[in-house]
Amino acid sequence: NAGVMQNPRHLVRRRGQxxxxxxxPMKGHSHVYWYRQLPEEGLKFMVxxxxxxxxxxxxxxxxxFSAEFPKEGPSILRIQQVVRGDSAAYFCASSADLxxxxxxxxxxxxxxx
Amino acid sequence: AQRVTQPEKLLSVFxxxxxxxxxxxxxxxxxELFWYVQYSRQRLQLLLRHISRESxxxxxxxxxxxxxxxxxxxxxxxxxxxxxxxxALSYGSGNTGKLIFGQGTTLQVKP
Numbered sequence: 001n002a003g004v005m006q007n008p009r010h011l012v013r014r015r016g017q018x019x020x021x022x023x024x025p026m027k028g029h030s031h032v033y034w035y036r037q038l039p040e041e042g043l044k045f046m047v048x049x050x051x052x053x054x055x056x057x058x059x060x061x062x063x064x065f066s067a068e069f070p071k072e073g074p075s076i077l078r079i080q081q082v083v084r085g086d087s088a089a090y091f092c093a094s095s096a097d098l099x100x101x102x103x104x105x106x107x108x109x110x111x112x113x
Numbered sequence: 114a115q116r117v118t119q120p121e122k123l124l125s126v127f128x129x130x131x132x133x134x135x136x137x138x139x140x141x142x143x144x145e146l147f148w149y150v151q152y153s154r155q156r157l158q159l160l161l162r163h164i165s166r167e168s169x170x171x172x173x174x175x176x177x178x179x180x181x182x183x184x185x186x187x188x189x190x191x192x193x194x195x196x197x198x199x200x201a202l203s204y205g206s207g208n209t210g211k212l213i214f215g216q217g218t219t220l221q222v223k224p
Contacts (some may be wrong), residue, residue, distance in 0.1 A: 003156070033210045042117070042199060042214030043157075056211065091157070098208045104157040 004029075005074075006092050006105035014113050019079040019086070021108045025094030032075045033102065034067060037089040049075060082112045115140050115204050119215035126190050127223050134185040134218050136174075136200030145203040146183040147212070148174055152196045160185075160198070162209075170194070190222045 005024040013019050025032050030050055035043040048056040049069040060067065064082075069075040079086055092105045116139040126132055138144060148160040161169045163176040163183060174185045183200060197217050205211030 031210055035214075040216070042216045043212075045211055045213070048205075048208070048211060056205070056208075093210060095210050098205075098210070100209065101159050102210050102212070106156050 002026075004092055004094050004103050004105035006090075006108050008108060009106065010109050010111070012111045012113065013082045015083055016081050019082050019110055019112075021077040021079075021090050021092075021110070022074045023077070023092030023094075023105060024074040025092075026096075026103050029094035029096050029103070031095045031097065031100075032069050033093045033095075034075075034077050035091040035093065037091065037107075039088075043091060046077075079110075082110075084112050086110060087112045115202060115213050117200050117202050117213050117215040119198075119200055119218050121218045122216070123219045123221065125221040125223065128192055129189050132185075132187045132190045132194070132220065132222075134198050134200075134220065136183045136185065136215060138181050138183065138200075138202050140181075140202055140204065142204070142206075144176070144178075145209065146174075146176055147201045147203070147209075148172070148183075148185050149199045149201055149214075150196050151199070157199070190220075192222045192224060195220055195222045 032049045034046040037043045045059040047067045064080045066078045089107045091107045093102045095102050118137045146163045150160045151157045172187045199217045200215040201212040203209045
């Protein structure tokens with residue numbers, strides 16, 4: 001089991017471009033979470049998804065950010081029209097069930113020029 | 114408001130010395146607390162959770178509701194304990210994936 005896989009590891013975008021971050025959960029895990037970590041801060045919850053459903057997006061900015069977890073394929077976090085303030089490390093995590101251990105990916109470092 | 118505070122950004126101790134990484138929380142409900150660790154060039158991983166009451170790699174943490182604290186302790190630090198440690202609080206009504214993290218404490222164990 002390769003664990004939670006995130007790609008790319010590093011993503012550079014210019015202001016106004018779109019960023020797409022991908023996350024493949026661990027085998028057998030159907031719960032996916034996205035977190036953002038700004039410099040010098042702790043991880044902040046963004047969104048919780050199950051297959052084809054957004055369960056809780058209370059931590060997502062209201063504009064430009066969206067997430068999906070399709071029936072087939074990885075979960076995608078999309079940021080449209082990126083701004084410098086979006087520069088951060090974005091982590092994905094998965095679990096087998098609600099009260100089960102959370103497993104994290106290595107993260108995607110987004111840099112907006 | 115829910116909050117997790119780790120007051121020390123860096124804790125530096127010598128090998129064999131006791132370690133205490135502080136964590137305080139603010140939460141109106143019944144808290145479920147965790148410690149996560151990130152070793153150099155590795156992923157963030159769960160170290161321990163308060164409901165399991167286990168000792169992992171010699172570390173223990175006791176939930177003190179009166180002081181709203183969940184400090185991480187180890188009696189004798191080892192060099193391999195050097196890492197970033199995050200305290201986290203679950204606030205998702207039984208969903209342990211919805212967490213509030215503290216800012217983290219870097220533990221540096223010197224030889």
